Amino acid sequence: MPSLNQQIFIGAFVGLVVGSLLNQFGGAGEIQNGVLYASTLVANFFVDLLKMVLIPLVFTTLVVGVANLQAHKNIHKVWTTTLIFFATSTSLAMLLGLVVMNLFRPGEGMHLAMFHDAMGNFQPLKMTTSEFFVHFLHNIFQNPFSALAKGDVMGVVVFALFLGVALVMGGERYRNILNLFQEFLDVMMRIIGWIMYIAPLGVCALLLKLAATQNVELLATLTKFVVIVTGATLFHGVVVLPLLLFLVTKKSPFWFWRGAREALITAFATSSSNATLPVTLRCTEKNLNVRKDVAGFVVPLGATLNMDGTALYEAAAALFVANLAGIDLNLSQQLVVFFTAMVASIGAPGLPSAGMVTMVLVLQAVGLPVEAIAILLPIDRLLDTVRTAVNVQGDMIGSVIVQNYVDKSEQIR
Numbered sequence: 001m002p003s004l005n006q007q008i009f010i011g012a013f014v015g016l017v018v019g020s021l022l023n024q025f026g027g028a029g030e031i032q033n034g035v036l037y038a039s040t041l042v043a044n045f046f047v048d049l050l051k052m053v054l055i056p057l058v059f060t061t062l063v064v065g066v067a068n069l070q071a072h073k074n075i076h077k078v079w080t081t082t083l084i085f086f087a088t089s090t091s092l093a094m095l096l097g098l099v100v101m102n103l104f105r106p107g108e109g110m111h112l113a114m115f116h117d118a119m120g121n122f123q124p125l126k127m128t129t130s131e132f133f134v135h136f137l138h139n140i141f142q143n144p145f146s147a148l149a150k151g152d153v154m155g156v157v158v159f160a161l162f163l164g165v166a167l168v169m170g171g172e173r174y175r176n177i178l179n180l181f182q183e184f185l186d187v188m189m190r191i192i193g194w195i196m197y198i199a200p201l202g203v204c205a206l207l208l209k210l211a212a213t214q215n216v217e218l219l220a221t222l223t224k225f226v227v228i229v230t231g232a233t234l235f236h237g238v239v240v241l242p243l244l245l246f247l248v249t250k251k252s253p254f255w256f257w258r259g260a261r262e263a264l265i266t267a268f269a270t271s272s273s274n275a276t277l278p279v280t281l282r283c284t285e286k287n288l289n290v291r292k293d294v295a296g297f298v299v300p301l302g303a304t305l306n307m308d309g310t311a312l313y314e315a316a317a318a319l320f321v322a323n324l325a326g327i328d329l330n331l332s333q334q335l336v337v338f339f340t341a342m343v344a345s346i347g348a349p350g351l352p353s354a355g356m357v358t359m360v361l362v363l364q365a366v367g368l369p370v371e372a373i374a375i376l377l378p379i380d381r382l383l384d385t386v387r388t389a390v391n392v393q394g395d396m397i398g399s400v401i402v403q404n405y406v407d408k409s410e411q412i413r
Contacts, residue, residue: 008265011204019211039205046202049195050275058300059160060185065296066164081405082298085398086306093236097312100232106224107323157304192278206269229316237390245397249404259287260396267392271384273303290399302395309387311345318362321372333366340365
């Protein structure tokens with residue numbers, strides 16, 4: 001009997017192959033429609049199950065994680081190390097995106113006029129920088145019950161952090177409440193174990209649907225941009241992040257990929273770091289041997305704040321749109337793109353194609369036509385698969401690095 005990792009890999013391979021065959025030879029017959037309908041049902045069922053446990057899992061893991069870290073007097077070390085890693089990895093990702101776009105300059109020779117119809121039918125949500133920050137802060141601090149009901153991860157994360165600190169400050173007086181949250185977290189992990197039984201089918205269905213419904217002609221038109229962004233994102237995931245891991249912890253990238261592949265494949269299939277969160281936590285704790293208190297703090301926070309792939313994509317896409325519009329962005333304008341993309345990636349929810357929403361802010365920051373987002377919409381779903389996998393990889397590597405730092409600090413003491 002193959003392991004769960006092997007089953008998920010087989011499911012991903014079968015989904016991509018069958019979906020590609022349907023795209024090329026399936027036509028619009030009843031067989032193709034039936035296969036797509038069945039894959040949609042299975043894919044939606046799997047993703048809905050992951051979403052079902054998402055909010056209670058994020059809430060309980062952060063509350064318990066913060067409380068346990070504070071109890072072990074590690075909260076300051078974990079906080080600082082986590083934020084330093086997030087800032088470093090995101091900055092390296094955006095720098096890489098800007099460098100490859102300046103080197104290869106995709107979009108030159110193409111014209112926005114050829115996409116006039118797509119742009120004319122698209123109505124972007126325009127928002128000034130000040131309006132974005134007001135909206136961003138409003139989403140951070142809100143009624144926790146409203147955030148829980150709406151599934152607003154940012155609001156849930158912030159309230160969970162406050163509650164975790166409050167439980168620690170209360171000490172033994174709130175010990176029973178903390179124990180209740182710990183038991184509830186154990187129950188959630190058991191439910192996630194059940195959900196993972198159908199993960200191979202869910203991943204297969206998701207990738208089959210993706211491969212079968214891609215617009216091949218448009219992909220061919222935008223091939224250079226797709227290849228450059230995908231290559232840069234993979235380079236960040238295959239070289240930059242593993243190099244950071246090795247330099248800090250001396251752990252082999254192959255060790256990491258063996259332990260993380262279940263989460264990475266699920267992230268690739270769902271294109272949602274939030275939906276993948278249950279699987280990410282499971283792999284980080286069980287396969288990468290990160291303590292529950294560290295993983296329970298770094299991973300959910302990373303799914304909200306640490307978006308390497310999204311930041312790289314938004315920086316690259318801004319320069320791509322500039323090339324299409326015949327605008328040459330100077331160094332100061334590219335620095336504006338750099339910092340705006342960092343803020344926008346933090347504000348992007350971990351949902352499929354969510355980066356397109358905050359992409360408007362990046363384009364507006366340097367006066368680029370926001371209507372050009374319509375050009376990116378048809379290829380965004382494909383690019384979203386790779387960047388989500390890198391987003392999740394960054395969270396997991398961050399957890400291992402933070403764990404390593406905390407362990408060294410405890411040994412010194």
